[in-house]
Amino acid sequence: xxxxxxxxxxxxxxxxxxxxxxxxxxxxxxxxxxxxxxxxxxxxxxxxxxxxxxxxxxxxxxxxxxxxxxxxxxxxxxxxxxxxxxxxxxxxxxxxxxxxxxxxxxxxxxxxxxxxxxxxxxxxxxxxxxxxxxxxxxxxxxxxxxxxxxxxxxxxxxxxxxxxxxxxxxxxxxxxxxxxxxxxxxxxxxxxxxxxxxxxxxxxxxxxxxxxxxxxxxxxxxxxxxxxxxxxxxxxxxxxxxxxxxxxxxxxxxxxxxxxxxxxxxxxxxxxxxxxxxxxxxxxxxxxxxxxxxxxxxxxxxxxxxxxxxxxxxxxxxxxxxxxxxxxxxxxxxxxxxxxxxxxxxxxxxxxxxxxxxxxxxxxxxxxxxxxxxxxxxxxxxxxxxxxxxxxxxxxxxxxxxxxxxxxxxxxxxxxxxxxxxxxxxx
Numbered sequence: 001x002x003x004x005x006x007x008x009x010x011x012x013x014x015x016x017x018x019x020x021x022x023x024x025x026x027x028x029x030x031x032x033x034x035x036x037x038x039x040x041x042x043x044x045x046x047x048x049x050x051x052x053x054x055x056x057x058x059x060x061x062x063x064x065x066x067x068x069x070x071x072x073x074x075x076x077x078x079x080x081x082x083x084x085x086x087x088x089x090x091x092x093x094x095x096x097x098x099x100x101x102x103x104x105x106x107x108x109x110x111x112x113x114x115x116x117x118x119x120x121x122x123x124x125x126x127x128x129x130x131x132x133x134x135x136x137x138x139x140x141x142x143x144x145x146x147x148x149x150x151x152x153x154x155x156x157x158x159x160x161x162x163x164x165x166x167x168x169x170x171x172x173x174x175x176x177x178x179x180x181x182x183x184x185x186x187x188x189x190x191x192x193x194x195x196x197x198x199x200x201x202x203x204x205x206x207x208x209x210x211x212x213x214x215x216x217x218x219x220x221x222x223x224x225x226x227x228x229x230x231x232x233x234x235x236x237x238x239x240x241x242x243x244x245x246x247x248x249x250x251x252x253x254x255x256x257x258x259x260x261x262x263x264x265x266x267x268x269x270x271x272x273x274x275x276x277x278x279x280x281x282x283x284x285x286x287x288x289x290x291x292x293x294x295x296x297x298x299x300x301x302x303x304x305x306x307x308x309x310x311x312x313x314x315x316x317x318x319x320x321x322x323x324x325x326x327x328x329x330x331x332x333x334x335x336x337x338x339x340x341x342x343x344x345x346x347x348x349x350x351x352x353x354x355x356x357x358x359x360x361x362x363x364x365x366x367x368x369x370x371x372x373x374x375x376x377x378x379x380x381x382x383x384x385x386x387x388x389x390x391x392x393x394x395x396x397x398x399x400x401x402x403x404x405x406x407x408x409x410x411x412x413x414x415x416x417x418x419x420x421x422x423x424x425x426x427x
């Protein structure tokens with residue numbers, strides 16, 4: 001597939017002609033929210049086999065081959081060019097489809113209230129073919145070891161139909177906040193812990209979960225070893241029942257990293273104990289902070305490069321956001337940015353006649369605009385370029401796969417690029 005960046009005065013028709021693809025095919029593949037009013041800087045995925053590359057100043061067959069992982073001799077042969085002939089700027093070269101590798105993909109889905117909305121269920125149904133795991137969020141643990149279940153509706157049926165492992169996500173949340181005290185009780189009170197594990201196994205069998213996923217956050221630092229002991233006990237019991245066990249981990253860059261979100265998570269121990277981990281490599285730019293990329297590639301790389309020194313890469317899922325944020329400027333502490341899907345971000349840019357820029361350091365798209373009330377806004381989101389950069393990192397570090405937070409915000413390009421880069425493992 002080809003990632004095309006819209007230039008000034010380009011239309012969908014002219015872009016389609018350039019690649020020899022019907023315009024409606026491009027519209028449908030990308031679910032374009034603005035086919036009649038493309039935005040300069042907008043990334044569009046062109047659904048073709050392989051891709052094209054236009055020679056730039058300083059390029060050679062060798063350097064282009066290095067860029068795409070193909071020998072310069074093969075590149076010359078495919079394009080009918082003598083190996084020793086100089087190539088000129090603007091020459092179009094065909095780049096063959098790259099070999100795909102097997103990877104696993106997880107997505108969380110978070111219903112609100114007591115039922116699953118039709119929109120959220122549709123989102124899960126559309127994403128499931130591209131997933132290995134489907135993770136409804138989540139079961140809330142209680143201090144007596146009981147569980148409050150989320151609405152599941154047709155999630156188990158969707159998972160079975162698409163050969164997804166249904167994941168039982170368990171969190172230590174109370175009133176929407178992660179509770180250190182609740183986690184302490186679950187991890188240190190043996191009677192409560194036994195009840196807790198019994199209830200988990202019973203519910204997993206009843207519903208048909210194949211994996212139990214602990215998202216225990218904001219732990220007391222003193223409970224780090226208690227969490228490790230709990231996971232060993234849980235692993236032995238779950239494995240005896242044919243269940244997998246996994247955990248969600250805060251994004252750390254050292255074993256001694258301070259902070260309430262980090263000290264209770266022991267990367268090395270989790271890597272030894274559980275079947276896989278999801279590292280939450282997002283929310284550098286968050287709703288309550290200043291405008292910036294949600295998952296800038298540099299900090300994501302730093303976390304994952306540390307992680308593979310403690311955890312086998314074959315057990316690591318890179319966390320990836322399926323959303324962005326729209327901040328009102330200037331940022332004022334205590335204000336909250338609005339979450340937006342990549343599709344909605346493009347609609348906003350189109351409606352306000354502003355170009356989309358791309359931060360090469362963060363590997364993320366952004367733009368600014370002035371709303372009707374005269375207030376300035378800054379939007380950071382994800383597009384095909386930013387996702388491809390993350391997929392390249394997954395390949396480079398040989399990670400197990402990618403875990404998405406969360407379904408319900410439209411981003412069709414992500415799923416297109418999964419099929420272009422990987423073979424999705426099914427269970």
